[in-house]
Amino acid sequence: MAEEYRFNENELELVALRWLEEVGYTSVSAKELEDSGMSKRKDYKEVVLIDRLKEVLVTINPDVSMAVIDEAIKTITVHKHPDMAVNNQTFHRYITDGIEIPTREGNRNVTKRILLFDFNEPRNNDFLAVNQFIVEEDNQRKRTDIILFVNGLPIVLFELKNATDESVGISDAYNQLQTYKQEIPSLLTFNEFMVASDGVQAKVGTLSSNEERFMVWRTIDGKVEHGTASSQLEVLIKGMCNPEVLLDLLHHFILFKTDGDKTIKILAAYHQYHAVNRAVEEAKRAVSTEGDNKIGVVWHTQGSGKSLSMVFYTGKLVQELNNPTVVVLTDRNDLDDQLFLTFSQSSDLLRQTPKQANDGDELKELLSVNAGGIVFSTMQKFAPKEGNQMDVLTDRRNVIVMADEAHRSQYGFSADVNAKDGSIKYGYAKYLRDALPNASYIGFTGTPISSADKSTKAVFGDYIDVYDMTQAVEDGATVKIYYESRIIPVSLPDGLDIDDLVEDIVEGQEDDVASKT
Incomplete structure (x- = not known):
């Protein structure tokens, strides 16, 4: 583990990329990506690395034609709904279930299911970490800190802040992520989770998470929990972004919970x-x-x-x-x-x-x-x-x-x-x-x-x-609420006000508290 050290923003990017390389990513700057031909983006509006995506889809779906692969890529990249959150949920369904593409084989109409990831063998997938990746949308141009592309898809977004500047903290990183949702939603359509860090703290959440629901990931191997003496960002990268765990999280540990008109995207802690x-x-x-x-x-x-x-x-x-x-x-x-x-x-x-x-x-x-x-x-x-x-x-x-x-x-x-x-x-x-x-x-x-x-x-x-x-x-x-010599532990889902819970407890409606939390 790294000794505690306060990195400036540029240093933090570089050390994060080094940790990502240690767990199996190829890391490049956006400029190196473009100059080397590793990406063939037509312009900054393209957020999917189409050539890398196509190459992997051909490998993990060997029994389908290139025409079917191309149709699957079109399905992924052409958004069908004006709401980013709806498109994000649709994309997650493509991740877990694959994409069904109707086609013809001889005289028969058939449907082929295209898998986006090989969940059984991580090595068959392409893991790329890119820093300073530029995205342009509606006359807004944003330079992101680090994006993790899996099979050419921008799955994870890191926002890093300068730990040497006492006026800037992890809340600023969280707020920047919220700005990206408003200004470059095409990128966030593909996002599975996002990371905010100031070099000392590091927390992870989803598109729908409020700041309180951005959580620390405290273990690398699931056995040892690391405290404040360890870099939270290093633990998070090595504990949840390593290819095997990341694929498992995408496949089994993200859900969309709909209650009425509100849909919340939940990532397992x-x-x-x-x-x-x-x-x-x-x-x-x-x-x-x-x-x-x-x-x-x-x-x-x-x-x-x-x-x-x-x-x-x-x-x-x-x-x-x-x-x-x-x-x-x-x-x-x-x-x-x-x-x-x-x-x-x-x-x-x-x-x-x-x-x-x-x-x-x-x-x-x-x-x-x-x-x-x-x-x-x-x-x-x-x-x-x-x-x-x-x-x-x-x-x-x-x-x-x-x-x-x-x-x-x-x-x-x-x-x-x-x-x-x-x-x-x-x-x-x-x-x-x-x-x-x-x-x-x-x-x-x-x-x-x-x-x-x-x-x-x-x-x-x-x-x-x-x-x-x-x-x-x-x-x-969990939040501890102390009331009449009792300790009542509750969790706070997105959008839930702790004052409402306290009011329920005072009024003796603890069953209501249980149902809400």
């Missing part, structure tokens, strides 16, 4: 990214023929984005485990509704529409498939209609049960005998396993329990990832 990937690997182990069906516990403090971590986890799990059925479990109707809404608003990432069981019969119907599906249910629906034996709803092994607030209602495996009439009753956890005998289980919680008769780890397995309140507050992912 570092704790979400690494927790999800660990949890996916643990799921592969647990569901194998030698597995114990206990995936483990994700212990992330309240307010740190646990619900979205569950969305990211489900989205990647569905692809990595070849389309399992995911049962999302809560113990209260209001929580079931809230989590179902979050998943429903994220259906693009999930690539399917979640279903919510209204009763036990509908739950059984939703589970009577061979694979696939995201099914929402409360624990209470897993109860026998009579007696103490719950019917088997499915004995498939490709079922993942994901329990929210996993420290609650997940116990009661032993019989509880009524002293008056001798009747026997079990807890919902036992009935759940009667109904899904070969499923694997993962718990998400902010407050795990460990006691002789109630242990979250005993039910679900070892801790997969721990992200406590101290880390969350330090990262700005």
Whole structure:
């Protein structure tokens, strides 16, 4: 790691380019790019490096004609909507799903799907870092600090400020990025995330992120978290911009959440990214023929984005485990509704529409498939209609049960005998396993329990990832609200006013706080 040093803006660009080279980028200045012929831009209005894009598309789509490749490039570069944010969402869908191009083969009409990236083999993609890249639009000419082009597409934008000038800070970098959105939106149409840094601090956000939602990326390898003694920019570059992680982020860890007329682009934070990937690997182990069906516990403090971590986890799990059925479990109707809404608003990432069981019969119907599906249910629906034996709803092994607030209602495996009439009753956890005998289980919680008769780890397995309140507050992912000797941690999504949350708490509407955050 680099020693702490306050770089001026030019030095910061050069050292950032060096760090990018260390993780696998070719770096050039815009002038070198033009002079060497590495880019054949007709003018400064072109923001995609067409020749580089075409070369990679031919390599990773070897079975299509050049005419289809050219049509795909036209689809990418010709914007269909006047709103940059709408075009950005469309472009992200091209990244994750590819582009379908109708064409003819002999006498048949066929559709070819063109992939923009090779997500399985990073080395088949082209990673280029360019500084001082000029963009011109509507008589506005802007010289950007650093752009990361992947396969010729301007995916990541860096805005760097002079750390030796005390009057300039990271807020100025953030404000400059907002100016770019207004003055050169054609560039930002392709942006997946943007980085603001003053050489001391470095934060990352999306097109829709307000300044408070620009977050620090604190780890390179997912194991060691780096504090203030390390360069935040170096950690961010090596931790999230290295080709393997960057492709994974583009593929699985960006979602567009629409609520009414407002669409927010969300990028996973570092704790979400690494927790999800660990949890996916643990799921592969647990569901194998030698597995114990206990995936483990994700212990992330309240307010740190646990619900979205569950969305990211489900989205990647569905692809990595070849389309399992995911049962999302809560113990209260209001929580079931809230989590179902979050998943429903994220259906693009999930690539399917979640279903919510209204009763036990509908739950059984939703589970009577061979694979696939995201099914929402409360624990209470897993109860026998009579007696103490719950019917088997499915004995498939490709079922993942994901329990929210996993420290609650997940116990009661032993019989509880009524002293008056001798009747026997079990807890919902036992009935759940009667109904899904070969499923694997993962718990998400902010407050795990460990006691002789109630242990979250005993039910679900070892801790997969721990992200406590101290880390969350330090990262700005959670705000502590102190009220009547209680600490109430909340996260603040884009556009949410903390004063509104405090008012809800004072008025005793803490469920409203939970639904908003």
